[in-house]
Amino acid sequence: MADTVTAPAGRTGRAVRARARANGRQHFSRGVVMTRTPLRISFAGGGTDLASYYEREYGCVFSTAVSHYIYVTVKRHSEVFNEPIRLNYSRSEEVHHVDELQNDIARECLKFLEIEPPIYISTVGDMPASTGLGGSSAFAVGLLNALHAYRGERVSAGQLAEEACHIEIDVLEQPIGKQDQYAAAFGGINLLTFHASGGVTVEPQRVPAHILEEIFDWVMLFWTGHQRDTDSVLAEQKARTGDKLAQLNAMRDQAHALQELAHAGGLSPETVGHMLHEGWKLKRTLASRISNDRIDHWYERAMAAGAVGGKLAGAGAGGFLLFVVAPERQQAVREALGDMIEVHTRHEAHGSQVVLPFMA
Numbered sequence: 001m002a003d004t005v006t007a008p009a010g011r012t013g014r015a016v017r018a019r020a021r022a023n024g025r026q027h028f029s030r031g032v033v034m035t036r037t038p039l040r041i042s043f044a045g046g047g048t049d050l051a052s053y054y055e056r057e058y059g060c061v062f063s064t065a066v067s068h069y070i071y072v073t074v075k076r077h078s079e080v081f082n083e084p085i086r087l088n089y090s091r092s093e094e095v096h097h098v099d100e101l102q103n104d105i106a107r108e109c110l111k112f113l114e115i116e117p118p119i120y121i122s123t124v125g126d127m128p129a130s131t132g133l134g135g136s137s138a139f140a141v142g143l144l145n146a147l148h149a150y151r152g153e154r155v156s157a158g159q160l161a162e163e164a165c166h167i168e169i170d171v172l173e174q175p176i177g178k179q180d181q182y183a184a185a186f187g188g189i190n191l192l193t194f195h196a197s198g199g200v201t202v203e204p205q206r207v208p209a210h211i212l213e214e215i216f217d218w219v220m221l222f223w224t225g226h227q228r229d230t231d232s233v234l235a236e237q238k239a240r241t242g243d244k245l246a247q248l249n250a251m252r253d254q255a256h257a258l259q260e261l262a263h264a265g266g267l268s269p270e271t272v273g274h275m276l277h278e279g280w281k282l283k284r285t286l287a288s289r290i291s292n293d294r295i296d297h298w299y300e301r302a303m304a305a306g307a308v309g310g311k312l313a314g315a316g317a318g319g320f321l322l323f324v325v326a327p328e329r330q331q332a333v334r335e336a337l338g339d340m341i342e343v344h345t346r347h348e349a350h351g352s353q354v355v356l357p358f359m360a
Helices: 010-022 104-112 135-150 157-171 179-186 209-218 231-239 241-264 269-283 293-304 327-336
Strands: 003-006 032-044 059-075 085-088 092-095 119-125 189-194 199-204 219-223 309-312 320-324 341-343 353-358
Touching (some): 032 179, 059 179, 104 135, 104 157, 179 199, 269 320, 293 309
Antiparallel strands (some): 003 199, 059 119, 059 189, 085 092, 189 199, 309 320
């Protein structure tokens, strides 16, 4: 089954805003709203979700949401405080006007949905920001979901993904792709197809539960300790797209190959691991700063210790290293990467959810 959603390229941003306003019953909650939005890992096709590629060809990403989350809390701020807007994340902002907020995503989401103060917003994540697991887009999706609920609305996963893409790509002009927003909004394991028109097709993959469990029994995540700024990496990748079409086409085709294996019942940890390894060899050629000597050294140590394959999560330059390792070889890989922190994760079937709708 496929859920086809038209995502907002810059030329259709007005339609996205009009759609958001059409929901506007403006019945603002006087209680507390909390959303939980998953992070993601992609197994194949990452990088083909950038407009510089899919406007020439079409992109495909095979990805899954994982059991690490961004939590966003929204409530009406009490008039007894000196400031009408309070935003808590890794820092605290207390301002009088939305335009004064320095957090770009929060500012533009509030403006987009025309939320008037007083308002209190707090967010906390299971992982640090800028680690390659789609945290910024998960925050955008989770905040939009919470603000819609605060307005008394329930919106579809497709609309949340569209609006988050509009905020991040059209409004803030970030040099990112679309896979993170759709993974966060829809959850589950999906083949995401990105069309030249700006449309996105979401195809949930029916992988038996025992196979998914086995795959994640083999998944190992290691923290590099580096929160990276990917703008320069993505800018270089965008500039080199024309020269790297063969590599990007091959990465897209790997996503299709995993889909075919999933449909035929042939998806296994070994096939995922081998695909990751081949994809990583392709990906690291797309831009000069995707990897570095330290990352290459960690990767080589893990492979020598018995990993089937792996990759650096996200655009590159830091974040998490993802490996697929048979259980009997995992201790050897841990010892080989003894200077790194291991983080355990599982599959997450659900996308962004409102988990706390307490109403006064």
